[in-house]
Amino acid sequence: MQREPVRQIVSRSFALREHNIDTDQIIPARFLTVTERGSLGDACFRDWRFHADGSPKDHPLNRVDTQTHTILLAGDNFGCGSSREHAPWALWDFGVRAVITPRAGDIFKANAANNGLVVAEIDPAAHAALVEREDEEIRVDLEDLSVTSGNVRASFSLEPFARVCLMEGNDALGYILARQEEIARFEARRT
Amino acid sequence: MASAPQNKPRTLFDKLWDAHIVSPETADSPAILYVDLHLVHEVTSPQAFSALEARGIPVRRPDRTFATLDHSTPTTPRRKGQRPVYISPAAQMQVERLEENCRHHGIPLAGWGSPDRGIVHVMGPELGLTQPGMTIVCGDSHTSTHGAFGALAFGIGTTEVGHVLATQCLLQRKPKTMKVHVDGRLPNGVGAKDLILAIIAKIGAGGAAGHVIEYAGPAIEALSMEGRMTVCNMSIEAGARAGLIAPDEVTFSWLQGREYAPKGAAFEAARLKWRALRSDPEAEFDRVVTLDASRLAPMVTWGASPHMAGPVDMSVPAPNDGDAAKALAFMGFQPGETLLGEPVHTVFIGSCTNARLSDLREAALIMAGRHVKPGVRMLVVPGSERVRKAAEAEGLDAIFRTAGAEWREPGCSMCIAMNGDSGRPGELVVSTSNRNFAGRQGPGVRTVLASPATAAAAAVAGAITDPRRMMEMCGAA
Ligand code: SF4
Numbered sequence: 001m002q003r004e005p006v007r008q009i010v011s012r013s014f015a016l017r018e019h020n021i022d023t024d025q026i027i028p029a030r031f032l033t034v035t036e037r038g039s040l041g042d043a044c045f046r047d048w049r050f051h052a053d054g055s056p057k058d059h060p061l062n063r064v065d066t067q068t069h070t071i072l073l074a075g076d077n078f079g080c081g082s083s084r085e086h087a088p089w090a091l092w093d094f095g096v097r098a099v100i101t102p103r104a105g106d107i108f109k110a111n112a113a114n115n116g117l118v119v120a121e122i123d124p125a126a127h128a129a130l131v132e133r134e135d136e137e138i139r140v141d142l143e144d145l146s147v148t149s150g151n152v153r154a155s156f157s158l159e160p161f162a163r164v165c166l167m168e169g170n171d172a173l174g175y176i177l178a179r180q181e182e183i184a185r186f187e188a189r190r191t
Numbered sequence: 192m193a194s195a196p197q198n199k200p201r202t203l204f205d206k207l208w209d210a211h212i213v214s215p216e217t218a219d220s221p222a223i224l225y226v227d228l229h230l231v232h233e234v235t236s237p238q239a240f241s242a243l244e245a246r247g248i249p250v251r252r253p254d255r256t257f258a259t260l261d262h263s264t265p266t267t268p269r270r271k272g273q274r275p276v277y278i279s280p281a282a283q284m285q286v287e288r289l290e291e292n293c294r295h296h297g298i299p300l301a302g303w304g305s306p307d308r309g310i311v312h313v314m315g316p317e318l319g320l321t322q323p324g325m326t327i328v329c330g331d332s333h334t335s336t337h338g339a340f341g342a343l344a345f346g347i348g349t350t351e352v353g354h355v356l357a358t359q360c361l362l363q364r365k366p367k368t369m370k371v372h373v374d375g376r377l378p379n380g381v382g383a384k385d386l387i388l389a390i391i392a393k394i395g396a397g398g399a400a401g402h403v404i405e406y407a408g409p410a411i412e413a414l415s416m417e418g419r420m421t422v423c424n425m426s427i428e429a430g431a432r433a434g435l436i437a438p439d440e441v442t443f444s445w446l447q448g449r450e451y452a453p454k455g456a457a458f459e460a461a462r463l464k465w466r467a468l469r470s471d472p473e474a475e476f477d478r479v480v481t482l483d484a485s486r487l488a489p490m491v492t493w494g495a496s497p498h499m500a501g502p503v504d505m506s507v508p509a510p511n512d513g514d515a516a517k518a519l520a521f522m523g524f525q526p527g528e529t530l531l532g533e534p535v536h537t538v539f540i541g542s543c544t545n546a547r548l549s550d551l552r553e554a555a556l557i558m559a560g561r562h563v564k565p566g567v568r569m570l571v572v573p574g575s576e577r578v579r580k581a582a583e584a585e586g587l588d589a590i591f592r593t594a595g596a597e598w599r600e601p602g603c604s605m606c607i608a609m610n611g612d613s614g615r616p617g618e619l620v621v622s623t624s625n626r627n628f629a630g631r632q633g634p635g636v637r638t639v640l641a642s643p644a645t646a647a648a649a650a651v652a653g654a655i656t657d658p659r660r661m662m663e664m665c666g667a668a
Contacts, residue, residue, distance in 0.1 A: 019514045020396045020496050024628040029609040033263055033281035035237035035288050047630045052616060075514075077397030080430060081628060083332040084235065085348035106366075106400055106432055107332060111348035159364060161220045171350075173242070176358045179214065179223060183251075183360055186213040186225055 003116045005169035008141045009098045013149075014064045015073040015134040022081030023108060027090040029082075040086060041093035066095025071138050073131050074101040076124070079108025088112040098140045100147060102127050113162035114172065120147050126154035142167050200471035203437050204368050204403045207343040207468070211326045213360055221362040227325040229355045230311050231258040231298065233289040234609075235330030239353035240292045250296040252359045257320055258293050259301040260286050261310045263610050266572050266599040275303065278611030296356075307450075309575020309601050312336035312543035316420065317577050319449025323438040323465040328355060333543050333625065334433075335426040339419035340446075341438035341468045343403070346427065366432045367477040369402040370470075373410035375485035380659035382553070383418030384545060384623065384642035386410065387425045388490035388500040390482060396498040399431035402477065405470060406436050410484035416445040417549040424544045425625050428497035437469035489658055491530060491621075492640040494518035495629045503645060503657050504531055521629050522637050530639075530655045536618040538569040538650040539632070540643055541599075542606035545623035546574030548581050550643040554623075555587045557647035557661050558594040564653030569596035570612065572604040596650065608632045621649040 031043035049061050056062050072091070078101040079087060088111045091099070098118040112119045120140055122130075129152045130138065138149040142163060147154045158166075165172055176183075201209070208224075216222035229252075236258075243250065250256060263282040265275045277283040293300040301307035307318055312333050315321040321337045327344035328334060330352040337344035347361065354361055371390055404426050406419075414422065419436050426434030443462050446452045453461045488502035495518040501508070509526040510516035519526065524533075540546065540554050551573065563569045571591045573579040579601050582588055588598045604612040606624035608631065614620045616635030623646050627638035639655065648658035 017513070018517065019512070022496075022626075022628045024626065024631050028630055028634070029607045032234050032609055033279060033285050035281075035285055036241075037238055047634050052634050077400070077430065080396055081332065081427075081626060083330060083346035083348055085238075085330075085350060103397060103400060105397070105430065107346055107348060111350065114348065114350035159221065160218060161362065164219075172362055173246075173350075173354055173357060175220075176223065176354055176360055176362065177248070179360075180358070183213055183223070183225070183358060187359075190225075 003169040003171065006116060006118060006166045007143060008139060009071065009118060010137065010139045011070040011097065012068050012136060013071040013073050013100075013130065013134055013138050014060070014069045015131045017075050017131060019075040020077045020080055021074060023079055023084050023087040023105070024081055026079065026087040027084065032084060032086055034086070037089055038093060040090035041095070044090035044094035069135075070095055070097040071140065072096045072099045073127070073134065074099055076102045078104045079112075080105040083107040083111070085111040085115070088115045088117045092117055100127065100130060100138070100140070113159070113166065116166060118142065118166065120156040122147055122154040122156050126152055200473035200475070202368050202470040202474040202476060203341065203405055203435055203468055204343065205474070207324065207326065208365060210324070211343070216364060221364045224326060224361050224363045226328050226355050226359050226361060227255060228315070228320055228327045229256045229359070230315055230327065230329035230334070231256060231289070231352070232261055232311050232329070232331065233285045234262045235349050236292065236352055237285060237288045239330070239349050239356055242350070242353040243357055248357050250298065250356045253297040255359060256298045256356070257301070257315070258289060258298050259308055259311050259314050260289065260303065262603045262607060264602045265610055266602045266604045266612055268598070268600060282610065306576050306580070309577065310543045310546065310603055312420075312424065313547060313574030313578065316340065316416075317449070317575060319446055319452030322446065322452065322461070323442060323468050328361065332427045333424050335431065336420050336424040336543055338423040338426070338434040339416065339436050340442055341436060341465065343433060343435070345433040367402045369399055369404045369431070369478040369480065370476040371404050371406050372479060372481045373406065373408040373484050374481065375410055375483045376413060377410055377484045377487060380644070380662050381487050381489055382642050382644065383414055383421040385487055385490040386484060387422045388492065388497065388640065389487050391425060391429045391498045392490075392500040393482065394429040394480060394498070396428065396496045397430040399426070399429040402431050403433045403435060404429070404431045405476070406434060407470070411436060412439065415549060416441060417547045420547070421544055425497065428625060438465050489642060489645050491645065491655060492627045492638070493522065493524055493530060495521055495627055497625065497627060497640060500640070503655065504529065531657065533655045534619065535567060535621050535649045535654055537614050537620045538567065538646050539572070539605040539620055539622040539624065540646055541570065541572030541574070541604050542624035543574060544625045545643050546572060546578065548578050550623065551578065551582050551587050554643040554647035555590045557644055557651065557658060558596065559590050561594060561651045561661075563595035563650045567650055567653050569650040570599055570605060571596050572599040573601045575601050605632050621646045621655065
């Protein structure tokens, strides 16, 4: 299935400085009863943004304009915890297109890549420098795997296959489906 | 890619990995890894089935797929024949969607009314679906539980659930390996839950990211299957991709006679094969962490991440970073204070970490002849229908009820609080589950993770307490 290809993301940033932001924070479990996709923007960081009665809290996330700010600078070990893919879905629906963090949870990273959300893991010092420049424009470039803002520049690595999928807007299922014969041979060999 | 020379010593993980490679990884593409068993539940699967429908493709191996209902299902006790009442129409729809998808694709489902139904990671092992040497995945991070049997088992996202449904395969890069070697013997009154909390406290919440952990050493070998599952279950809380324990006679005798385990001569043949599933003596790990079990005490968490844990009689540590400070502020604890005596509002015994029969026995031993402190609410939620039946057969339900606890229907319940079972804002919940993330058990709920014994003791005392004192009194320590 085709998605919009992503080659670079140029946008202003907003920061969540906390470390170990788990996927329960990104999307609380009570919103996981959805059976479709595309409606989780309001549920994104719900309990950080809203009181129990639904009224908004005074949280910076409620002042983010995601028309202009689509890059999230997040603390270390972002997206740890539950494997829920609803986390990258919710971030996407909220308007995030790239997450820059010193380190992201393994399953979160795979889920993000499968949904066109770029996760750039960069050196902690460069990350701190970007957080200092919160609100400034950042360029995340998948061609040369770099993150640049003003005189801050860092490189990141992306799993090469995921990178190609992102840049070409492909999903991985087509690739595995094309290997059905090999899979059948493997099955025959084992039984 | 050239395969590794035959004589190179391999870890257990290497052996499992090598045996499931349909096509090896290259610089450009990940390996294609074959999946032996795909476990499915209602929360992370609907969009995956929709993806298959959108492409018009069938489920490749419904016979290697097994589904259950656990997360969104109510646990409120019902009379026979009475229909479950869901927290919301959405929860009901999610369950019905899985029922439909299973019917449509011919996938076995342990649904309502099935004696097999249970939390996915309790059910798989107890049915003997989980076997040594397998690759097992599920759209759920605690799939690591099944690693206790020497299976490579890990959580995946919904897109990947779709990949496995469609192809029985996953694209994976080979993770790194970490050995956690635990020497010594756990002292009396200290169990598997305390051990894994201590391990996570040592490694950190992201310390094992990108790694598969193999737990080894005398203290691990001495654990029961249930204890091993508790340990492997929480591997993800250290960021690990999976947890593993080499199968041994404990594993084999646990499996023998289980519904889906091989029978008779086939079992003996399997046992011979399974014996080879251990790391070669000279095998190298990317990282090694060691721990001495004999120095451990019952553990509790003081913060909002499972690695923020210490012995039950510790003084709350001074925060060493902003997150610890924020966690302490959320929990309402002061650095230097002891948690002993901290008033508790709710106690939850349940989850895929600690809701097997042995866990309920551990809690019941403390509850027998005692009473839940007035004003404290205690929920006991068995991990599966089988656990419930076995517990009722030996009268554990009566012990809990007499003590003033609620005896519930099986399910995830307050572990994830998406079925209506939750704490109230501000409450302190002592929980045998695996995550104390802020709000995990309901908005504003403060969670302290602990073993079944420590949780039961907290229910009796109405406060955080060292369970060993109550164990001594009942001669169990
Ligand atoms: S009991 Fe908790 S951790 Fe286990 S599968 Fe259910 S929600 Fe997940």
